[in-house]
Amino acid sequence: MNGAPPVELCGIGTRFGRHWVLRGVDLTVQRGELLALVGGSGSGKTTMLRQIVGLLPPTEGEIKLFGESLHDGNRDELAARRRRFGMLFQHGALFSALNVFDNIAFPLREMRCLPEAEIRDLVFTKLGMVEIDRDAAWRMPAELSGGMIKRIALARALALDPELLLLDEPTAGLDPDRSAAFVTLIRTLHQALNLTVVFVTHDLDTLAALANRLAVLAEGRILATGSLDEVVQVDHPFIQRFFLSERSMHALRRGKGTY
DSSP states (O other): OTTSOSEEEEEEEEEETTEEEEEEEEEEEOTTOEEEEEESTTSSHHHHHHHHTTSSOOSEEEEEETTEETTOSOHHHHHHHHTTEEEEOTTOOOOTTSOHHHHHHHHHHHTOOSOHHHHHHHHHHHHHHTTOOGGGGGOOGGGSOHHHHHHHHHHHHTTTOOSEEEEESTTTTOOHHHHHHHHHHHHHHHHHTTOEEEEEOOOHHHHHHHOSEEEEEETTEEEEEEOHHHHTTSOOHHHHHHHHSHHHHHHHHHHHHHO
16 A cells, blocks of 8 residues: 555554553554654653564554554565564664674675675665765674764664664764764655654654654553644643753753754
């Protein structure tokens, strides 16, 4: 279904033991959006992100990607669907025993249909996309700074030219300058590659600079969706505490004005 939304969550509920983390969650992500999943610690943001990519099954409800149920289809159909999205994990999740080149090449080699020369060209292309010099291709993850790990993990997430990009705390652990540069990079790639981006963040500077729509999670449900200006108008105690404290307002103004 070419015109279908990249992500649809329909009645999603997630329970760990007797505790429901999410219950009755409905959310549609439209093509081209930069959607932020926002909430307090333990609100289910990362749980939802992992469910979208199939790493964690929901207890109830259905997830659709590009109009198709996440787990429907034969092996080839499932593989084709998975190639349409890429994910950047919070700490990069690079394979520690592989150098940078082989980390980015890994999903390309898993396809088992590309010659090594073409894989080499694609790896260097992806490194260029994330503004990393090709000399870094032979370094090991342990030799990299936090900012380089983020960029190389992003290059790997983009290796298969996905339409949907999912980011878990993309600026966590970065200093303000590197955080600003990484947000600028994501915005540039979003526009250049016509990506749909869904990201989890607790950083209000990143939120203000990157998102064009928010989904706010609390109490096991989505409290509000909309632009930042729309969300802060919602009369709910969590939203008032999260967005409208003096510290939060300062961060939001800084984020809007810096990037």
